Amino acid sequence: MTAPIDRSTHPEPRGTRPRRIVHLGLGAFHRSHQAWYTARANDRDDWEITAYSGRRPDAADALQAQDGLYTLIERDDSGDHATIVGVITEAVDGADVEHLARAVSDQRTALVTLTITEAGYQASEEGAADLERLASAAEGRCEAPRSALGRLAVALDARRRSGSGPIALVSCDNLPDNGGVLREALRPLLEAIGGETVAWAETHIGFVSSSVDRITPRATDADQEAAAALTGFRDACVVVAEPFADWTMSGDFPAGRPDWESAGARIVDDVEPFERRKLWLLNGAHTLLAAAGPARGHAYVDEAFADPVVRSWVEEFWDECVRHLPEGLDLDRYRSDLASRFGNSAIRHSLEQIATDAETKLRVRIVPVLDAERAAGRNGSGAARALAAHLATLDGIDTASPDRITLRAALDRIAGTPVDDAVVDGCLDLLDDLVPLSAP
Numbered sequence: 001m002t003a004p005i006d007r008s009t010h011p012e013p014r015g016t017r018p019r020r021i022v023h024l025g026l027g028a029f030h031r032s033h034q035a036w037y038t039a040r041a042n043d044r045d046d047w048e049i050t051a052y053s054g055r056r057p058d059a060a061d062a063l064q065a066q067d068g069l070y071t072l073i074e075r076d077d078s079g080d081h082a083t084i085v086g087v088i089t090e091a092v093d094g095a096d097v098e099h100l101a102r103a104v105s106d107q108r109t110a111l112v113t114l115t116i117t118e119a120g121y122q123a124s125e126e127g128a129a130d131l132e133r134l135a136s137a138a139e140g141r142c143e144a145p146r147s148a149l150g151r152l153a154v155a156l157d158a159r160r161r162s163g164s165g166p167i168a169l170v171s172c173d174n175l176p177d178n179g180g181v182l183r184e185a186l187r188p189l190l191e192a193i194g195g196e197t198v199a200w201a202e203t204h205i206g207f208v209s210s211s212v213d214r215i216t217p218r219a220t221d222a223d224q225e226a227a228a229a230l231t232g233f234r235d236a237c238v239v240v241a242e243p244f245a246d247w248t249m250s251g252d253f254p255a256g257r258p259d260w261e262s263a264g265a266r267i268v269d270d271v272e273p274f275e276r277r278k279l280w281l282l283n284g285a286h287t288l289l290a291a292a293g294p295a296r297g298h299a300y301v302d303e304a305f306a307d308p309v310v311r312s313w314v315e316e317f318w319d320e321c322v323r324h325l326p327e328g329l330d331l332d333r334y335r336s337d338l339a340s341r342f343g344n345s346a347i348r349h350s351l352e353q354i355a356t357d358a359e360t361k362l363r364v365r366i367v368p369v370l371d372a373e374r375a376a377g378r379n380g381s382g383a384a385r386a387l388a389a390h391l392a393t394l395d396g397i398d399t400a401s402p403d404r405i406t407l408r409a410a411l412d413r414i415a416g417t418p419v420d421d422a423v424v425d426g427c428l429d430l431l432d433d434l435v436p437l438s439a440p
């Protein structure tokens, strides 16, 4: 017999905490990572989270119906461990920009965290339309922005007008220098609002860069059944993650922050080496697996990684990465832990999910390794294989007789700059390796 989960059936108190975090992009990862760290911090009773969904209201509606409560299942081959997390006290449709502006301009709010995906920071049609919307709002016409950063810009301007003081913005998306990328992506939106807003932002916003790590695949119906069996509660917002978690940050928190170190997070002077280690070794390898695994007949990370041929491709890519990562990062240990994490067959991480926005990810996780290897006089075939495998998935590229011009155009687009002939040749050679597992 299971009961629906909410704050009348579960003893988590309602929002009475004195400090606030606003989150943009209420997905699985926020719940397995930043919310979980906050819920485990020594000063957890001082902090609550108001979380906004990104592109649709569904995630917010479902979580709000449970008063923000959800089950986190930590899973590995030894079994499941369930915790009910109550630190999110309000979940709101991200389209409710007035609500967001009220929350961000509330004096109790000290920081905004973001998991809006890598694409959320890129120039887009939606972002361009928001620039026009914000500029016309300055002339007295008013239409709410639709991009996450357009909405954030409006909310920050509301904070400026309310005189609530400085605030930190903490990007938690898998991008190099994510705090710097956020600063640059926000700038034109703040400029469209007006010069006073830009000047205020320069002195009142702390941009925090962070390296975030916890493998959190999309949950399934079977995960909901597992949660009910473990806790006795019906939960439509279950999150499943691996036991491992890491959060390393650098930057200013001018209005304070939870004692996240007490929950295992690290605050460092320079997050870049940690970020590069994680983005290349973990996310780069995921990007390689997502591109090359399906060609060998695999659908999940653990399956692809158990294929000795694919594993040798990942090891070759890792060998290339470690040659260009700083010393002192315990790379052997990181790499062997990663091999265990990828081999966790209880976590079903779909290659199709990881393959979303593949070219953006190849550009920042694979191309820099290829460039570094080529600059050192090697061919970088470990990194190039991820490019070749991606090319093989594109419409218009016939792997049996690939057209060099089409291939080059795709490589130029991915790299964001014209590539050398040798890179095109290298990818052409590697296409032959993508033989399905079942092939004789």
Ligand SMILES: NC(=O)c1ccc[n+]([C@@H]2O[C@H](COP(=O)([O-])OP(=O)(O)OC[C@H]3O[C@@H](n4cnc5c(N)ncnc54)[C@H](O)[C@@H]3O)[C@@H](O)[C@H]2O)c1
Pocket (backbone or CB within 6 Å): 024, 025, 026, 027, 028, 029, 030, 052, 053, 054, 055, 056, 059, 115, 116, 117, 118, 119, 120, 147, 148, 172, 173, 174, 175, 212, 213, 214, 215, 216, 217
């Ligand atoms: N899942 C993980 O294992 C993991 C680990 C580390 C980092 N991350 C980072 O977190 C991000 C989100 O992962 P998730 O597992 O929560 O995904 P998810 O699909 O569960 O949630 C994604 C959230 O981002 C919003 N969104 C999607 N596209 C957007 C866009 N273009 N602009 C603004 N918002 C957008 C969605 O509406 C949703 O709220 C990843 O893209 C990655 O950068 C995820």
Ligand SMILES: O=P(O)(O)OC[C@@H](O)[C@@H](O)[C@H](O)[C@H](O)CO
Pocket (backbone or CB within 6 Å): 118, 174, 212, 213, 214, 215, 216, 282, 283, 286, 287, 353, 354, 356, 361
């Ligand atoms: O969409 P991406 O590539 O940024 O993320 C997909 C996975 O690589 C990612 O979610 C990892 O599981 C995560 O970064 C682990 O911390």
